Amino acid sequence: MSIEIRMNEENLLAKISGELDHHTAAAMRTELDEKINGLNPHKLLLDFSDVSFMDSSGIGFIMGRYKLMKENGGVVEVVNTPRNINKVLKISGLDKIITIGRCKNEDN
Amino acid sequence: MKIINEMKISFPSRSVNESFSRSAVASFAILLDPRMDELSDIRTAVSEAVTNCIVHAYGDSVGTIEITARILEGNIFYIRIKDKGCGIPDIEKALEPMFTTAPEEERAGLGFAVMESFMDKLTVKSKVGVGTTVTMQKKISRR
Ligand SMILES: Nc1ncnc2c1ncn2[C@@H]1O[C@H](COP(=O)(O)OP(=O)(O)OP(=O)(O)O)[C@@H](O)[C@H]1O
Ligand SMILES: [Mg+2]
Numbered sequence: 001m002s003i004e005i006r007m008n009e010e011n012l013l014a015k016i017s018g019e020l021d022h023h024t025a026a027a028m029r030t031e032l033d034e035k036i037n038g039l040n041p042h043k044l045l046l047d048f049s050d051v052s053f054m055d056s057s058g059i060g061f062i063m064g065r066y067k068l069m070k071e072n073g074g075v076v077e078v079v080n081t082p083r084n085i086n087k088v089l090k091i092s093g094l095d096k097i098i099t100i101g102r103c104k105n106e107d108n
Numbered sequence: 109m110k111i112i113n114e115m116k117i118s119f120p121s122r123s124v125n126e127s128f129s130r131s132a133v134a135s136f137a138i139l140l141d142p143r144m145d146e147l148s149d150i151r152t153a154v155s156e157a158v159t160n161c162i163v164h165a166y167g168d169s170v171g172t173i174e175i176t177a178r179i180l181e182g183n184i185f186y187i188r189i190k191d192k193g194c195g196i197p198d199i200e201k202a203l204e205p206m207f208t209t210a211p212e213e214e215r216a217g218l219g220f221a222v223m224e225s226f227m228d229k230l231t232v233k234s235k236v237g238v239g240t241t242v243t244m245q246k247k248i249s250r251r
Contacts, residue, residue, distance in 0.1 A: 002132060021126050021127065021155055022123055022126060023123035023124055026123075031246045045189065053127075053130075053151065053152075053155075055152050055155040055156055055157060055222065056215075056216050056218040056222050057159060057215075060214035060215050060216045063214065082143065083145075084148040087148075087149075089228075091205075091218060091221055091225055092218055
């Protein structure tokens with residue numbers, strides 16, 4: 001599990017790799033929130049293309065960053081979600097409050 | 109239903125074991141030759157149940173989590189996840205989507221909803237102060 005964070009103009013890009021669960025979310029949360037609070041980006045882009053696993057802890061993780069960004073007057077966008085993760089996202093109804101972009105080659 | 113094969117693991121409720129336990133159960137499920145999406149469903153459902161034992165059942169303490177997985181007659185995969193933690197006072201309420209007793213820990217209250225939708229059958233038995241047992245079943249397609 002790793003997270004690569006960089007600033008691109010007004011946006012903070014965070015590329016997450018590996019498995020996103022309760023165990024791995026804890027460390028990533030600390031690292032990412034520090035950057036959000038320090039850099040105060042307009043938009044947080046969470047790139048999920050290399051996330052191989054996610055359960056409901058990942059939903060909590062996205063929701064938590066959504067709340068923090070909202071408090072700071074910003075928005076969150078999730079991009080490149082693989083198929084197995086779309087299934088979990090669908091149950092959460094998160095797509096009603098956050099823009100979610102699926103992987104181009106995924107149809108569901 | 110006739111048990112064709114069975115495995116058991118038990119491990120302490122440390123969060124590093126979330127990935128270990130879902131992978132161990134998935135490795136056993138591979139014997140049924142599931143499709144990728146079926147295997148992914150099983151992995152996610154196990155992760156939900158095990159995380160609940162770690163986060164809710166034992167909280168700040170460390171206890172034992174026991175998993176029994178079976179292959180039943182008719183291509184059915186059976187999993188039982190058992191803890192001896194705090195127990196659930198109102199199971200019906202706990203099963204409701206978005207219900208969580210730990211919102212401050214960024215829990216979405218969706219674990220049971222995920223288990224229910226990813227598996228064919230979900231049963232929760234619990235007693236306050238004694239523990240919780242979650243059993244799930246999924247029919248694996250023949251191919
Ligand atoms: N093994 C358990 N022992 C004690 N309480 C449990 C157990 N499993 C679940 N619960 C209770 O049931 C509630 C609902 O569980 P569920 O997994 O659906 O949501 P959550 O764990 O709170 O959030 P999420 O799974 O989305 O991170 C929990 O908040 C907790 O109160
Ligand atoms: Mg849960």
